[in-house]
Amino acid sequence: MKKKYTLLLLDCGKVIKQIPLGTDDVLIGRAEDTDLALTSNEVSRHHATVRFINEQYIIEDLSSTNGTYVNSDKIEKHALSHGDEISIGEHSIIFDDGSYGLSCVEETGIARRGEETSIISSKFNSLESKIDDKSLRKEFRDIEKFVRKSRKRLATLAHADKLTGLYNRQYFDKAAPQEFQKAKSANVYYSVLFVDLDHFKEVNDTHGHRVGDEVLRAVAWLIQRACRKTDLVARYGGEEIVIVLPKTRSSDAVKIAEEVRVIIEKQTKKILDIPITVSIGVATYPDDGAALNSILEKADKALYEAKRNGRNIVCKYHE
Secondary structure (H helix, E strand, O other): OOOOOOOEEEEEEEEEEEEEOOOOOOOEEOOOOOOOOOOOOOOOOOOOEEEOOOOOEEEEOOOOOOEEEEOOEOOEEEOOOOOOEEEEEOOOEEEOOOOOOOOOOOHHHHHHHHHHHHHHHHHHHHOOOOOOHHHHHHHHHHHHHHHHHHHHHHHHHOOOOOOOEEEOOOHHHHHHHHHHHHOOOOOOOEEEEEEEEOOOHHHHHOOOOHHHHHHHHHHHHHHHOOOOOOOOEEEOOOOOOEEEOOOOOOHHHHHHHHHHHHHHHHHHHHHHHOOEEEEEEEEEEEOOOOOOHHHHHHHHHHHHHHHOOOOOOEEEEOO
């Protein structure tokens, strides 16, 4: 089957807009005549374009003010491959060949907020064009930037854990079943990692709860940096963190879990001057169950198996 290439505009790991790619150029920027309009002052009016040349898609920066980045590297021209992350200003765009299967939430609150922000931005641009005084224009742009950032922060707070900055349990309980259903419908793998800090009570008892909070924040930060944009990372409760790995088979999930474990063991000592380790349980659909609750339960059982086997290890669920 011929692949269907798409640009996926992400917000907090969720797809808020999809732009199908064909043979026509796709213009990205802040202007109203673009194919993918991004509402941010860091984005030039005509910032970049994606072209179909010699049977491949090429992204080209259009002499933008702040540059175009692919996988964190600044580019002038770049041949896109599946999974490449394009960064323009604060916006993240994934080049997809149809195999990601990320959630599209165009009809949800996130998309509505994006649409509202676009309308507000358009009104700001219209008003700004009527201001002749340069100093007033700058002040006006500062106000627009503040409003935009404030709206984004309010939208994020609704589903963020206040301590760690990860998704909260409420958001996880809503998003995880949606991703699971997509995996089940497409008959693809869906792995879950349960991560639990070892001897966390001793950290609180020895160093106090303030240090305990710092430990949780540091571990959450390290896990986020170790995970992909498409992964769902949430604080499940207490010192337990859950990671959903879409389209990840069991063997690869174990490798990722081991990478997370090693990173935390090595880096927390440097960051906090306290050695922190974690135990991780792994379970995968469809290998370990046909329902999400079953996968979560078995990942949790694998976690406690890791605890019983001495902690600071990764344990894959087995009968």
